[in-house]
Each structure stands twice: as structure tokens, then as C-alpha cells.
Amino acid sequence: MNDKLIRGLLMEGSVNMTMISGRELVEAARQAHGLSHVMTAALGRLLMQTAMMSAQLKSKTDNITVIFDGDGPAGRLVAVGREGGVVKGYADDPSVELPLNGKGKLDVSGAVGKRGELRVIRDLSLKEPYVGRCPITDGEIANDFANYFFTSEQQPSLVYLGVRVDPASGAVRAASGLLIQPLPFCPERDIAALEAKASEIPALTKMLEEGFEAEDALIELLGELHPEFTEKLEPRFMCDCSRQKIEAALVSLGRDELADMIEKDGGAELTCRFCGSRYVFNKEELTSLLEYASSGGAEDADR
Ligand SMILES: [Zn+2]
Numbered sequence: 001m002n003d004k005l006i007r008g009l010l011m012e013g014s015v016n017m018t019m020i021s022g023r024e025l026v027e028a029a030r031q032a033h034g035l036s037h038v039m040t041a042a043l044g045r046l047l048m049q050t051a052m053m054s055a056q057l058k059s060k061t062d063n064i065t066v067i068f069d070g071d072g073p074a075g076r077l078v079a080v081g082r083e084g085g086v087v088k089g090y091a092d093d094p095s096v097e098l099p100l101n102g103k104g105k106l107d108v109s110g111a112v113g114k115r116g117e118l119r120v121i122r123d124l125s126l127k128e129p130y131v132g133r134c135p136i137t138d139g140e141i142a143n144d145f146a147n148y149f150f151t152s153e154q155q156p157s158l159v160y161l162g163v164r165v166d167p168a169s170g171a172v173r174a175a176s177g178l179l180i181q182p183l184p185f186c187p188e189r190d191i192a193a194l195e196a197k198a199s200e201i202p203a204l205t206k207m208l209e210e211g212f213e214a215e216d217a218l219i220e221l222l223g224e225l226h227p228e229f230t231e232k233l234e235p236r237f238m239c240d241c242s243r244q245k246i247e248a249a250l251v252s253l254g255r256d257e258l259a260d261m262i263e264k265d266g267g268a269e270l271t272c273r274f275c276g277s278r279y280v281f282n283k284e285e286l287t288s289l290l291e292y293a294s295s296g297g298a299e300d301a302d303r
Helices: 023-033 037-054 108-112 142-153 188-209 214-225 243-252 255-265 283-297
Strands: 004-010 015-021 063-070 076-082 086-091 116-123 130-136 158-165 172-182 228-233 267-271 278-282
Touching: 004 214, 015 037, 015 188, 015 214, 023 037, 023 086, 023 172, 037 063, 037 076, 037 086, 037 108, 037 142, 037 158, 037 172, 063 130, 116 142, 130 142, 142 158, 158 188, 172 188, 188 214, 243 267, 243 278, 243 283, 255 267, 255 283, 267 283, 278 283
Parallel strands: none
Antiparallel strands: 004 015, 004 228, 015 172, 063 076, 063 116, 076 086, 116 130, 158 172, 267 278
16 A cells, blocks of 8 residues: 545535555654654654645745654654655654553653644745744644644644554554644534544544555545545655765865865765765765865855
8 A cells, every 4th residue: 555645625625634644654764764663653743744734835945844842852853844745854862762651552742752842944935934833732743733733823723643553563554644724714513523523533544554545544534524635645755865965065064174074084974864874975085075165166155
């Protein structure tokens, strides 16, 4: 079963809906970062939320950065989403592991913290990126986003995020998310109908694990609300780093720093934070970057 990002409407168009089925995406993040069980759930939830928010982006240069800056042992979690629900992300400490919480679930709030700040930076090719922020009050991530949308963007929202991890291997069995946002003209009775449905939505991830297709699971869960699907995308965990970008970053360090690396270390090894890719530069390669920097290539970056 492939990952899916489905956009649509509920109740004759009065409510916006975005759903993600993201097992492969979360599994790719787990493997890239060597995520522990609880961190697979934590970063997986954040990545799926970011993918759902990025589904609306319409330009290649637009992106959304989400920073979950809690006071837990995992440190900061960062995710960046691009057009079409393509995401990358990392946690300061991917290895934090905790016992299951009182409900027998992975203790996400224990790992990321119940206090701190959630920041959302929407960079939409405008002059200034839009930065929204709100305090973290829950730490299970979905409720924190519902709170963020309501307090920072004045948008009431129902947010569900779930990751099921194999207790033995840590592999992702199923992962899904749902973002439901009533439009301003949504009648009160439709909001009441949504609220009545909210308690059933956490069944979504289990249904996918049992083999439901994403569309069928949505119809099974939300059929009474008349879902219409308007767009389907393939979300992915994929980094946009490249050797070329890392070279540009090295050049931007300036001549002195590069000369220092050549002299003291005889080379450089850089690891991309977002995907764990390693980039190795030997002495000759660094020397040619130094020559480029000395010829004026780094003038822009030095300023
Ligand atoms: Zn990368």
C-alpha cells in the first residue's frame, strides 16, 4: 500500500478535510535517523502534520517549517514541508526511549515535553515569511496543532495524528493523520456533527493497519458527513540536500575557515541534519573550493 495525501470536503463543501496515510514516509524517517520507538511516533506525527499543511502549497519555492520546541529530553523537533506534501525533518535527540504511558501508548509528550513553544513559519515567496507561534500545552502534538490553529490562525480545527509501531522491531505498521477545518460559513449543526464524530477518528490508523485503503477508511469513518475527494497526492520523506548545496555552504564559510580545514583536518565530512546523508570532501576538493572562494566566488556570502 502506497502513502497517500487526500484533500477533500465534507458536508456539501462547508468543511475542508486533509488526510494522510503515511506509513512509508514515517518508516523512511525512522530509518534515516535511527529513531527509537517513541521518537518514531513523535517525529512521525510532526512530519505527517507538516505534509498535510504543505498539501496546499502551490509553488516550488514555497515551504512551511514547523518547530516543536518542547522541554522534554528529545529537544527540538523540526520539519519542513514543500509542494505536494514532500517533507524532511529531524529531532535533536532521535534515540530517546521511554516506557509506555499510563494508557499503554508510546509516551510522546514525555519525550518532547508538555511545555514550550510551537512555531510555524510559512515562506510563501512573499517578502517576509509569516511566523505563527503558540505555547505547547499538551505535548501529544495533535492537540498542540489544534490549539495553534485556533489561537494563532483563528481557525477551529480537528487534528488527529497516529503512528503504530511494531513493539519488537520498531518498524512502522501504520501511520495516519486527519486535519478537519470548518470554513467560515459552516453552519452550527455541521460543527456539532463533526464534534460528535471526533471520538471515532482515532480508529483510522488501526483501520489502515488492517488493510483498508485510505479512501475506504475515510468513507467508513466519515460517510455520514458526505466526503468528496478533490485532490490526491503522494507524500514523501525526501530531503533536498545535494553535494552542490553543501559546497556552497563550505564556500560561504570563507577563505580562512576553508584553509584551516585543509591544514588541520586535511578534508571535511558533513552530515545533513535533515536526512543523515554524509558528504565527504578530500584535501584536493577543499583546495579547489578554496580557489573558487579566493577568486571572488564567496564575496556574496562573506558580506
Ligand atoms: Zn539531507
